[in-house]
Amino acid sequence: MTLQAPKGTFDWLPPQSERALAVREALTAPARRAGYGYIETPVFEDTALFVRGVGESTDIVSKEMYTFEDKGGRSLTLRPEGTASVVRAVLQHGLHNGQLPVKLWYSGSQFRYERAQRGRYRHFWQVGAEALGAEDPALDAELIILASDGYAGLGLTGVRLLINTLGCKECRPVYRAALQEFLRGLDLDEATRQRIEINPLRVLDDKRPEVQAQLADAPLVTDHLCEACKVYHEEVRSLLSASGVIYADDPRLVRGLDYYTRTTFEFVHDGLGSQSAVGGGGRYDGLSEMLGGPALPSVGWALGVDRTVLAMEAEGLFGGEAGESRVQVYGVPLGEEARRRMFLLITELRRAGLDADMSFGGKGLKGAMKGADRSGASYAVILGERDIAVESAQVKDLVSGDQITVPLVEIVTTLKERLNK
RNA sequence: GUGGGUGUAGCUCAGCUGGUAGAGCGCUAGGUUGUGGUCCUAGAUGUCGCGGGUUCAAGUCCCGUCACUCACCCCA
Numbered sequence: 446m447t448l449q450a451p452k453g454t455f456d457w458l459p460p461q462s463e464r465a466l467a468v469r470e471a472l473t474a475p476a477r478r479a480g481y482g483y484i485e486t487p488v489f490e491d492t493a494l495f496v497r498g499v500g501e502s503t504d505i506v507s508k509e510m511y512t513f514e515d516k517g518g519r520s521l522t523l524r525p526e527g528t529a530s531v532v533r534a535v536l537q538h539g540l541h542n543g544q545l546p547v548k549l550w551y552s553g554s555q556f557r558y559e560r561a562q563r564g565r566y567r568h569f570w571q572v573g574a575e576a577l578g579a580e581d582p583a584l585d586a587e588l589i590i591l592a593s594d595g596y597a598g599l600g601l602t603g604v605r606l607l608i609n610t611l612g613c614k615e616c617r618p619v620y621r622a623a624l625q626e627f628l629r630g631l632d633l634d635e636a637t638r639q640r641i642e643i644n645p646l647r648v649l650d651d652k653r654p655e656v657q658a659q660l661a662d663a664p665l666v667t668d669h670l671c672e673a674c675k676v677y678h679e680e681v682r683s684l685l686s687a688s689g690v691i692y693a694d695d696p697r698l699v700r701g702l703d704y705y706t707r708t709t710f711e712f713v714h715d716g717l718g719s720q721s722a723v724g725g726g727g728r729y730d731g732l733s734e735m736l737g738g739p740a741l742p743s744v745g746w747a748l749g750v751d752r753t754v755l756a757m758e759a760e761g762l763f764g765g766e767a768g769e770s771r772v773q774v775y776g777v778p779l780g781e782e783a784r785r786r787m788f789l790l791i792t793e794l795r796r797a798g799l800d801a802d803m804s805f806g807g808k809g810l811k812g813a814m815k816g817a818d819r820s821g822a823s824y825a826v827i828l829g830e831r832d833i834a835v836e837s838a839q840v841k842d843l844v845s846g847d848q849i850t851v852p853l854v855e856i857v858t859t860l861k862e863r864l865n866k
Numbered sequence: 867g868u869g870g871g872u873g874u875a876g877c878u879c880a881g882c883u884g885g886u887a888g889a890g891c892g893c894u895a896g897g898u899u900g901u902g903g904u905c906c907u908a909g910a911u912g913u914c915g916c917g918g919g920u921u922c923a924a925g926u927c928c929c930g931u932c933a934c935u936c937a938c939c940c941c942a
Contacts, residue, residue: 449933504940508867526942555942560867562936571942636939653938701941711942722942749942779900812894814902829900843902 453559453567461754464763468753469552469572472595476574479591481550486530488554492520497735498529500703502643509557511567523556526702527573527747528729529736535577536738545578546743552750563718564752573726575745577733582677585708585728585744586684592712592724592746593690599753600762601714604723606690608710609698610678611646612670614731617706620669621645631659646699665696674707681708704729708744714752716759723756724748773864775822775843776803777813779829787828790838790856797857799864817843824860 450456457465477483492512499506511523524530531549534540540547552572561567574591576584589606596604612620628641628648633656640648649660670678685692692710700709709727717723726746733741757763774794778787787803794801802820804813810827817825827839827848838856841848851859 452933509940557941559940560938561934562938565941569942647940650940652940717942719937720941724942747942752942777901809895810900811896811898811902816902818902825902827901831900839901841901846902848901 451567453561455566455568464754464757465570465750468599468750468757469570471598472592472748472750472753473550473552473572473574474598475591475594476548476550479548479587481548481574481576484531484534484549484551485553486524486527486534486551488556489521489523490530490533492522494529494533494736495522495525498532498704498732499526500644503701503703505557505701509559511556511558524554525557526555527551527553527571528575528702528704528732528745531573531575531745532577532732532736532738532741532743535741536733536736541578541733541739541741546576546581546584547578548574548576550574562720564720564755566751569752570750571747572750573745573747575743577743577745578741580730580742582680582708583684585681586688588726588744588746589681589685589692589710590688590690592726592748595748596712596723596753599757601753601756601760603716603756603760604712604714606692606710606712607695607698608682608685608692608708609695610666610670610674610681610707611699611705611709611727612666612674613706616669616671616674617666620664620666623664623669624649627663633659644703647701649697650699650701660697667694667696677707700725700727704732704735706730710746712748714756714759716756717752718755720752722749723752772800772802772820772822774799774801774824774826774860775817775820776801777810777817777825777827778804779810779813779827783828783830783833786833786853787826790826790828790853793857794860797861799857799860823864826856826860 492510495510496506501507505525510525513521515521531551535547535549550573553570555569555571556567557569558567559565574588576588589608593606611617624645625641628645633641633648637648637651637656648656649663651657651660682692682694698709698711700711705727707728707730709725711725712723713721714723715721724746726744728742728744730740730742732743733739774791776787776791778784784807791801791803802822804816808816814825823843825841825843827841832838832850836854837850837852839848840851840856840859
């Protein structure tokens with residue numbers, strides 16, 4: 446092997462690639478039905494967007510960005526997440542000057558320079574949905590329900606929903622100070638001690654048992670919320686419960702991006718190796734302002750496509766089911782003239798709306814029939830000199846093995862009838 | 867950035883204490899001069915990741931290196 450995919454990346458190949466496609470479709474279907482419009486933004490953005498939006502203190506910005514300089518000397522970065530780009534596009538085009546909230550969904554590649562492992566790659570795929578410009582607990586609940594329905598639509602049963610609130614610009618600083626006070630008294634390594642000063646909330650997220658043990662008595666956000674945040678969070682929870690969404694309160698749930706306020710949530714699954722989140726999101730009331738825009742309280746989520754595929758594999762949701770049978774009809778030509786006639790016939794079948802393929806490469810009858818078998822087609826159309834001589838072809842039912850002679854001019858209608866098209 | 871594991875055919879892997887490569891699957895062809903899915907037979911493809919060392923001899927032992935992978939950190 447001479448060349449391979451870059452470190453930390455992988456190729457989607459059939460049949461797994463079909464799964465990825467189906468997952469993208471299913472995860473976004475609920476949002477599309479809820480009036481969210483599609484948005485596509487560039488795969489790379491001005492580096493400043495992520496530095497200001499995602500936050501300099503995050504690992505994403507401090508060590509995981511694919512940043513490069515283009516030939517014009519601009520510093521660009523392959524997007525490590527989708528929300529900042531969406532907010533930027535909304536502000537740039539003034540979408541927030543119309544009726545609010547602006548509801549958008551997206552699907553695309555994301556990039557983070559990390560050491561790869563199961564469920565964590567340098568190039569990965571997310572679908573996302575954002576509702577910008579409204580501070581309404583029903584909107585938080587709506588998005589959570591849409592994501593939850595997306596997972597349910599795929600048949601996943603092992604996805605658990607964790608929710609929390611991080612407070613607002615009024616109560617969060619108070620909590621942050623209390624947490625820092627507590628954390629400074631613990632026995633922690635240097636890197637973690639630094640994190641206490643930069644982003645103390647994320648220390649709560651540390652998975653190491655020796656750290657978790659010390660966090661047992663850590664102050665919780667939920668005990669420091671202002672009245673408004675408390676009421677808001679209660680309303681979100683209440684709407685979720687009333688909608689039949691099962692969730693667990695996780696006062697330790699913190700997210701890796703700086704822009705989150707109030708509601709945060711994560712969908713977790715146990716089939717992802719060492720990773721746990723298949724999706725996550727939250728409210729980001731201050732992000733627009735951080736990017737130089739007006740106040741635009743918003744909420745959104747991103748769901749990992751490849752992680753969802755892993756979760757589905759862990760739940761055994763991919764049997765040798767659909768997606769494997771790629772066509773309905775398969776052409777088996779014998780001889781040069783038949784090859785040409787078959788080519789035209791297959792084209793005609795496709796234009797008539799049937800899924801059709803044929804044997805290429807001058808294979809013998811046996812090899813071509815084998816191809817018909819592997820293609821998953823229901824019918825094989827066999828055409829040889831004898832058939833051409835009487836202007837007909839053999840139509841073989843590949844399941845029953847029955848074979849009939851059909852005049853060439855009737856092939857399309859005969860197959861359409863048999864396939865109920 | 868740190869640690870563990872693994873690199874042998876297209877794929878999954880075997881190859882014990884060193885004696886210069888094998889299986890299954892897949893692929894191709896034939897058995898069936900015009901019929902697949904079962905069966906039988908034959909065939910093709912390997913710088914044994916790469917470089918160096920030890921040795922009469924290295925896939926096997928040693929060193930280095932690269933890649934992949936799992937995990938930590940962190941996250942979707």
